[in-house]
Amino acid sequence: MKRLLVIDDVAVIRGFVKTALKELKIQVVEASGGKQGLEMHDTVPADIIICDINMPGVNGEEFLRTLREKGDQTPVIMLTAEGDKSVVGNLLKLGIQGYVLKPFKPAVLADRVQELLAGTAPKTPAAPADPEADADGAEGASEDSAETPEAAAQPPASESPAAAG
Numbered sequence: 001m002k003r004l005l006v007i008d009d010v011a012v013i014r015g016f017v018k019t020a021l022k023e024l025k026i027q028v029v030e031a032s033g034g035k036q037g038l039e040m041h042d043t044v045p046a047d048i049i050i051c052d053i054n055m056p057g058v059n060g061e062e063f064l065r066t067l068r069e070k071g072d073q074t075p076v077i078m079l080t081a082e083g084d085k086s087v088v089g090n091l092l093k094l095g096i097q098g099y100v101l102k103p104f105k106p107a108v109l110a111d112r113v114q115e116l117l118a119g120t121a122p123k124t125p126a127a128p129a130d131p132e133a134d135a136d137g138a139e140g141a142s143e144d145s146a147e148t149p150e151a152a153a154q155p156p157a158s159e160s161p162a163a164a165g
Contacts, residue, residue, distance in 0.1 A: 004046055064091060
């Protein structure tokens with residue numbers, strides 16, 4: 001069975017991710033921060049990692065940098081509440097397989113994970129759209145978008161995570 005590691009300092013978000021992925025045939029394990037995530041992944045490696053960017057201690061970017069410096073190329077999807085293009089750009093350079101802006105729709109995250117599991121995900125996620133665009137009108141800053149070439153072409157939906165489940 002495939003194993004997914006979700007790293008977020010907020011237990012509610014970790015629970016929301018687990019719920020979003022409940023239909024997939026995968027084992028989901030949780031870490032409350034980057035340091036714990038690295039330790040867990042070293043002990044029993046995950047097939048996919050979903051990691052928050054903003055966490056106390058070892059944040060998502062530090063987690064990813066450490067992982068890649070070890071030569072570990074496990075697919076990583078980053079979660080973020082902000083659409084900061086420079087932060088996302090740095091993460092793309094470090095080799096993330098995509099990012100999802102919070103709040104997100106469960107189906108968006110589940111589809112992205114399924115693509116990675118099936119090997120049908122694009123090798124390189126879409127770069128952020130217009131770095132000069134502001135957050136409330138920026139393409140790619142939709143609150144429920146997963147940044148991949150396919151997702152970037154989709155119009156944003158208005159359903160909120162609370163209404164979705």
